[in-house]
Amino acid sequence: MSTPRIRWAGALAAAVLAPAVVVAAVAAGVYVTAPPADRVVLARVLREQAVFLAVAAVLVVLVAGLLLAAALHRHVAPARRLAADVRVVLDANPEHRVTPSGAAELRDLATALNELAERHAAARRDVAEQVAAAATDLERERHRLATLMGVLTIAVLVCAKDGRILLYNAAARDLLGTDVGLGRSVFGVLDRNLVVHGLARLDAGSAPHEATVERGGTLVHVRLARVPSGTAGAGGFVLVCEDATRPERAATRQAELLGSTADLVRGAAGSIGAAAGAILDHPDMPAEQRRTFVEVIAEETARLGEATRRLTAGPGAGDGGWAVSDISAPDLGAAVAAIAARAGGPRARPDEVVETAGDVWFAVDSFAVAGALASVVRMLGDRHGVAEVVLAAGLGDAGELGRVDLGWTGRPLPAGRLERDAGDAAAVVRRHGGELWADPHRPLVRVLLPLSPAAPRPAAPAEEPPPVLYDFELERFQPGPAAWSEWEASRLDQLAYTVFDTETTGFAPDEGDEIVSIGAVRVVGGRLLRTETFERLVDPGRSIPRTATAVHGITRELVRGAPSLDEVLPAFAAFASGSVLVGHNVAFDMAFLAAAQRRMGTALTAPLLDTLLIDGVLHPDHEAHTLEAMAERLGVDLVGRHTALGDALLTGEIFLRQLPLLAARGVATLGELRVAAAATAQARTSERLYRPR
Structure with a gap:
């Protein structure tokens, strides 16, 4: 029982017993001050009339109790409801009005407060209009x-x-x-x-x-x-x-152009070499035949010139430099593996050395280098039958270069084969100031690449401050340093919340009823983010009763083929990560989620808040704590009821109206709210959810 209720119960007991105590005290005083003879007479009378006096005392106590209860019902309870309604007007819903009840004096006071509320609302509207006018430019x-x-x-x-x-x-x-x-x-x-x-x-x-x-x-x-x-x-x-992969198409075209040019150069060089060799070997050949060979040389030379023109005019030529940026060894290894996989080459597997080389950072054009190394992987598969290439990375012997090793199972590459088969990749590496070679004694290609410099590159001098585009405060809603590990000490106005709701096939999860829909919305910085929502249909794996469909409109046909709760729950947990969970009568929803959490091992470990219990803290003298009653009291429009997302949005609006009322009562932290909620009568059925974790 809460402290105010204990206090009122004690006052009621004292007031009821007071008449009996007064009568007993007066009787004791008369008995003590009477002469001895009179005491004997009084004692005999008391013995003879003991039953009558006891009944009379009981009747006096009952009458006093009834009169006091009537007085409390007529004056105290209406006064407390009046105070709660005034707090709603001041802190949550300026359009709310007090319902006159109780004694005539309290009804007059309620009427006067309603008049004051009207003037207060009119003043607020005037101020709001002025603020809106002043904020037009903003x-x-x-x-x-x-x-x-x-x-x-x-x-x-x-x-x-x-x-x-x-x-x-x-x-x-x-x-x-x-x-x-x-x-x-x-x-x-x-x-x-x-x-x-x-x-x-x-x-x-x-x-x-x-x-x-x-x-x-x-x-x-x-x-x-x-x-x-x-x-x-x-x-x-x-x-x-x-x-960074947007240039991939242009790079692919460039690679195709390089490949075709290389083939053309090899063919032209072969033809020129053959023609020149024939001329040199047969200096006495007939003039007509010599002219034919010279024409071949001239024709192939022209083809080489055209190929050179096409190559220098192709995409990516004349860049004037690489787009150098830092990339970690694990990311470079993963990029090489991904590019090689897309090209259909052998499998490139980053070794554990790459995974643990997070402190090795290369300063390179990451796309160009990753593509070059992937081309080496493809070459090893296409021309040397390698099925899998293992990538490893680490610091090189020189202080300014790091290494990337491509290893495989089998024979090492013959001398000169890497330069001939992967010349383009070698050119990319050398243009960065690195080196690429094949180890002649073991199956390994080593690549040396420039490391990210330990000393930072100097910043460019600032010419003038950038224009102010938006005056938001980055730190306004920063929680304290321990807020995410010690939830209880976190301020309510500095936390992120996920407000959620579920729709089900019925009301009994222990009897086979299941969730058919989950909806949620994020609340950050005191705002309901309607662009940050989560809504999923769930296949319950069973029929949906018509009575349930009549409420939420979800049929068996609508959810057939939808993911199961075991699939949806991890996605919901990811959506709600780093936030406090909020719901209305949340014990109902958690009972349905508990079984899936046990099956999946996916635990919703964040604290839980219930708007029903919060309303019990704010309005203990109101009998109705439904969403509809709370929405009417706090001035929230009832829209989208009985859909999971619609109810989550409605609950979120109500929760935002409750926060300033809690602050007015001195409830500022999550721990204070949980203690206050656990003390309400409504919490008894959900006590296990609100114990501090």
Whole structure:
């Protein structure tokens, strides 16, 4: 029982027993002060009338109790409801009005408060109109920024110093996948080592850092910069990402051109050599025959000239330099394997040495070098019958070069064979200042490539500060340093939330009822992110009763072929990662998810909050705690009911209205809210969900 209820129960007991205590005290006083003879008479009377006096005392106590209960019902309970309704008006729903009840004085007070609320609402509307008028220019700038971010073809992400994404554009989600989202960690889509390596270079004084990372067979070029000091959110960083494999088509055309040119050069050289040899070997040949050989030489020379023109005019020629950026040894190995696999060559398997060589970074044109090494892998398969090539990497003997080794099982390459069969790859490596050769004693091709310099490249001098495009605060919703490991101490206004709901075939998971739909929405920075939603149909593997279909509209035909809950649950867990789970009557939903969690070993370990229990904290004297009653009380429109995503959106709106009411009651942290929720009468059926973990 909560402390206020204990206090009221004690007051009620004291008030009821007070008359009996007073009567007993008066009787004791009369008895003590009476003469001895009178005491005998009083004692005899008390013995003879003991039953009557006891009944009278009980009746007095009952009457006093009834009168006090009526007084409490008439004055105290309405006063507490009145206070709760006023808090709703002040902190959640200015359009809410108090329902007069109780004594005449309380009804008059309720009427006066409603009049005050009307004036308060009118004043708020006036202020809102003035703020809206003053914010027109700001909204225009924000719209311009949103438009600019939307049309950019380069992915842009702005991250807080702990890696949480605070801003991204559509190109970022297209390039990096649906794991990109506000409030989520960028380390879920990009390797943490890449970001840490880049930030270390930046902190040492480097220019905006450039690197390349392999993601799902695609090379992603990343440019990383710190948020300038002196601005809101200093300590965060900006990532600009681009698909580095976009030039692949042009590079393929260039490779085809090089191949055809090489064939033409070999043929022309052979013809010229044969003609010149015939002339030299037979100086006395007839003039007509000599003229024929000279014409062959002239014709083949012209073909060589045309091939040279085509080659120098082809795509990629005359670049003036390589697009050099840093790439780690594991990413380079993965890129080589991916390119070789797409080309249909032998399997290229990164060795454990590559996987553990995360501290080895090369400064190269990653796409060109990865393509060159992949061409060596293809050559080993096509011309030497190698089935599998093992990639290894490490530091070279020289301080400025690192090594990449391509090894295989079988015989080593004959002398000169690598230069002849993989000359283009050797040219790419040497143009970077590296070396490529085949070991004559063992099956190994070693490639030396320039390492990323230990000393940072100097930053270009700043000409002028960039224009201010958006005045958001990066650190506004930063949790404390221990917030993600110690949930209880986290402030409610600094946490990310995932509000979810389920639709089911019935109400009894222990009797075979199953989930047919899961919907969820993220809440970050006090905003319901309608672009950050999760909605999945689930095949329950059984029939759906008509009574359930009548509620949520989901039929057996609609979910046939949909994934099972075992498939959907890991995706939902990934969507909700790093956030607090929120639901309405959440024990119901968790009971259905428990079995799947046991089967899959996928645990939803985040804390759970229930808007039903929160309403019990805020409005203990209200009888109705349904979504409909809460929505009406807090001024939330009932839209999209009885779909999983619709109910999740509605619950999210209600939860956002509850947060300021909790703050007004002094409930500021997650731990404080969980303690308050566990003390409500509504928590008794779900007690196990709200014990501190």
